[in-house]
Amino acid sequence: MPMREGIYGLLAEFDTPGELVVAAKAAYDSGWRRLDCYTPYPLEEAAEAIGFHRNYVPLICLIGGLMGLAAMFLMETWVAVFAYPLNIAGRPLFSWPAFAIPAYEWTILWSGLSAAFGMLAMCGLPALYHPLFNAPNFRTGATTDKFFLCLEANDPKFSVVESRSFLEGFRPVSIVEVEY
C-alpha cells in the first residue's frame, strides 16, 4: 500500500468536555465539515456540535432482523410442508404458531449481529493503523481522560497557520500537527 505523505490534521487537546464542545461548535459554525472529536466516553453534545445527528445502525439492524425472520420461517415451512412432511399427532403440516418461535429467535440473532457488525463497518473498524496514533499525546489521553478536537487537512478551510491560530483561541492544552 502506498504511504501517504503530509499532514492529516491539527489536533487540539482539552482537559474538560465543556471546553471541547465549545471549540467543536465554533469550528462547525464557522464552516468546518471535516473535523472530529475524540473522547474517553460517549459525549453526545460533542457529536451534536459537529453536526452528527443520526446514524444508519438502526436501519441495518432492521434489515438484518427481517432477513433472519424470513429465512427461518421460510426454511421451516419448506422443511415441514415440502421436504420432510411428518404427521405429528394429526397437526397441520403448516403449523405456523410452532414455527414462530425459532423464527423469533433468528430475528433477534440476525438483527443483533447486523447491529454489531454494521456498527463496526460504518465506523471503518477494525482499522489497526490510524494517523492519529502518531500524535504523541493521543494514545496517553484519548482513551483515558483527555478530550481532543481534530481539524482534518482535507477540509477546504484547512491551513496550517490559520487553523492553528483558530484553535489557539480556545486555549487548548496543546496543539499538535498530526502526520500520516
Place this chain on the structure above:
Amino acid sequence: MATKPELPVNDPQLDPKTGEFRVIAPGYTFKSVTNVISRIVLTPHTPLFWFFGFTLAGSICVMLFTAVTWLFLKGVGIWGLDIPVGWGFAIINFVWWIGIGHAGTLISAILLLFKQQWRNSISRFAEAMTIFAVICAGMFPLIHVGRPWLGYWLFPYPNTMNVWPQFRSPLLWDVFAVSTYATISVVFWYIGLVPDLGTMRDNAKSKLAQYFYGIISLGWRGSVKHWMRYETASLLLAGLATPLVLSVHTVISFDFAVAVLPGWHTTIFPPYFVAGAIYSGFAMVLTLAIPIRTLYHLEGLITIRHIDNMCKVMLATGLIVAYGYGSDLFFAWYSASHWEYFMMWNRMFGPMGWAYWVLITCNIALPQLLWLRTFRLSPGKVFIMSLIINAGMWFERFVIIVTSLYRDFLPSSWGTYKATRWDYAVFIGTMGLFTALFFLFIRVLPMMPMSEIRMLLPQAKVRPEPEPLEAGD
C-alpha cells in the same frame, strides 16, 4: 429511601442530596478510575489468591474432563438415568446454569434500557458470568445426547439421509433459543469491551500486551461519531437481548410445559421460570461480586448501593417464584385431577419430599431476611444468602424434574432416581470450569466497563452554561 437516623449524617458513602448510598464513592477522576481497573490486568504481579483460586478451580475442571471422557467411552449408562427418570442431573444442571446466566443479560440489557446507571460497574462481569454459565449449560445437552459427535444433527442442514428436524418440538426450539442466546451474549459483551480494550492498549507497558489489546480493540480511537454509532448499537442489542432473555427461559420451560406430565403441564411455567432464572442469577452475581470487591479492594466502585439494589431485585424475583410455587399448589387442587393432586402430595410428602422442603427453606423462607435493611447492608451475610439461594434454585429444578417423573400415572411404572458419582463429578466439575474461566477473565480483561464508569463521574457532564470564549478568527 430516606437516610435512617442511626447512620452518620456526614458519611462520605452517602449522597447528601438524596440521602442514598452513592453508586460510586466520591473522589474518583477519569484517570483514577482507569488506573484502578486497568491495573488489575496490566500489573505483572499476579496476586497469590489468584494462583490459589485458579489452581483449585482448574483441578476441579480436570475432574470434569475425566468424567466427560469416561462418559464418552461408556455412554450415559454411567449416570443415574433410567426409566422412568430419563432426565436427571444433565437437564437439572442445564436449566440451573442457563438461569444463572440470565441475570447477566438482565443487568446489561434490561437495566440499561431502564437507565439504571448503578448497573454500570457490575455489568461487565455479570455479562462474563452469563457467557461462562451458558458454556457450562450448553455442554449438558451436548454430552447428554448419547453420541455427542453427532450433535450437529440438531441443526437443519442438507444431508444424504434426506432427514430434517421436526420444528414443532420444543427441544428443537431450545437449540435455536440457546444458540442465539450464546451468540448474542458474546457479541454484546465483546462490543462493550472494545472501547475499554482501546484503553488497555494505550495503558499497556509490555510489547506483548500492546499487540494483544491492540488487535482485539480493533483500532478503537474514541471518535464521537463512532461513539454515537456504538451507543445506538448497544441500545439496540440491549433492546434485542431483553425479549431474547425472556424467550430463552420461556422456551426452556416449554420443554416441560408442553409435555402432559402432572407437575409440568401448567401455564405458569414460563413466567415462573424466568423469575427463577433472574433470582438465581442475581444470587450468583453477588456470590462473585462480594469476594471480588474485597480481594481487589474495589469497594469504591462496587458499593453498598449495588449490594442493596441487587438484594432488592432478589427479594422481588424471589416473591414471584414463591407465587409460582403457590400457583403449582393451587392448580394441583383446582384442576380436580387426581394425578395432579397426587403429584403435589408426593412432591411434598413422598420419599423425596425432603428436597421440596429444602427448596422452600432456601428460596422462600430464609430470603425473607432480605427485607431487613441491616441485613442487606452487610456483605458477609448477603454472600451467605446468595449461596443459599443458589442451592435452593438447584433444588427447585431437581424437584420439578425428578419428582414429576419418578411417580407418574401408572404405579406399576414407578421407580426412583439416584445420582451416581459421575453425575456429581460432572456437576461439580462444571463449577470448576465456570470458576476457572472467571479467574482467567478477571486476569486478562478489564472486569468493569471503564468508559461507562467515567460517565457516572460528576466531571463527565458538559456544564450547562460553558463560559463564552472568543472564537479565534
